[in-house]
Amino acid sequence: MLLSYYQDQFIEAGCDEAGRGCLAGPVFAAAVILPRDFKHEKLTDSKQLSEADRYSLREMIEKKAIAYAVASVDHEEIDHINILNASFLAMHRALDMLGTKPGYLLIDGNRFKKYQEVPHACIVKGDGKYYSIAAASILAKTYRDDFMKNLALLHPEYDWCSNKGYPTVKHRNAVLHYGMSPYHRRSFRITDPQLELFTEEFSEGKVV
Structure with a gap:
């Protein structure tokens, strides 16, 4: 081969x-x-x-x-x-x-x-x-x-210590409530139906 x-x-x-x-x-x-x-x-x-x-x-x-x-x-x-x-x-x-x-x-x-x-x-x-x-x-x-845990100190409302930025239900709801932080990716749509796939994989307690 x-x-x-x-x-x-x-x-x-x-x-x-x-x-x-x-x-x-x-x-x-x-x-x-x-x-x-x-x-x-x-x-x-x-x-x-x-x-x-x-x-x-x-x-x-x-x-x-x-x-x-x-x-x-x-x-x-x-x-x-x-x-x-x-x-x-x-x-x-x-x-x-x-x-x-x-x-x-x-x-x-x-x-x-x-x-x-x-x-x-x-x-x-x-x-x-x-x-x-x-x-x-x-x-x-x-x-x-490590990087996301440090960012979480600046923005604890998004629960980045746990979800590391992945689109968990808690993270997405926080964005809808507080708006986007300076570190969010503007090209990613929070309400994009495709994100439901990630929500299932990275649901609360399953983020690795």
């Missing part, structure tokens, strides 16, 4: 993002290069882990990784270029920050905007299949959670 060939021949970096479906705050992305023989029984998709496990694994990843970087694209840039392009841009920025240049990229998801001349593969649900993507998932998620 072509993927196996690239993995055998080149330094591989895994990339993932966090915060794409949120109403507020930036989208974060991480790029991680792990040792070729790296294995860890708990390392998987960040959404399948408890918060305590994510932060414990983040510490381990930062110690064991050959290189890692985390970058973001803020809410204003998201509104200007749309969330899909912002997710790609955040990944590109993380890759720019890596101290070691990868020769091959594993991207979580089904689409990606090519980074320089580096070949890549898009892997649907890749954060549950490849350690490097899972590591990037954990870094992006935890760094973004």
Whole structure:
């Protein structure tokens, strides 16, 4: 397989993002290069882990990784270029920050905007299949959670400490009651019927 060939021949970096479906705050992305023989029984998709496990694994990843970087694209840039392009841009920025240049990229998801001349593969649900993507998932998620917890100190009314900006019922009702904060994405419609999908997934008590 072509993927196996690239993995055998080149330094591989895994990339993932966090915060794409949120109403507020930036989208974060991480790029991680792990040792070729790296294995860890708990390392998987960040959404399948408890918060305590994510932060414990983040510490381990930062110690064991050959290189890692985390970058973001803020809410204003998201509104200007749309969330899909912002997710790609955040990944590109993380890759720019890596101290070691990868020769091959594993991207979580089904689409990606090519980074320089580096070949890549898009892997649907890749954060549950490849350690490097899972590591990037954990870094992006935890760094973004830290950012949103700090923003919550400025705007406790939106419950960002719990929902991290995702469109829970409580968050959407707070926007309807208080209006949008300076950190909300104006291009995201609070009453958009499509958000009902997120409301079910990120309902109260289920935000991870």
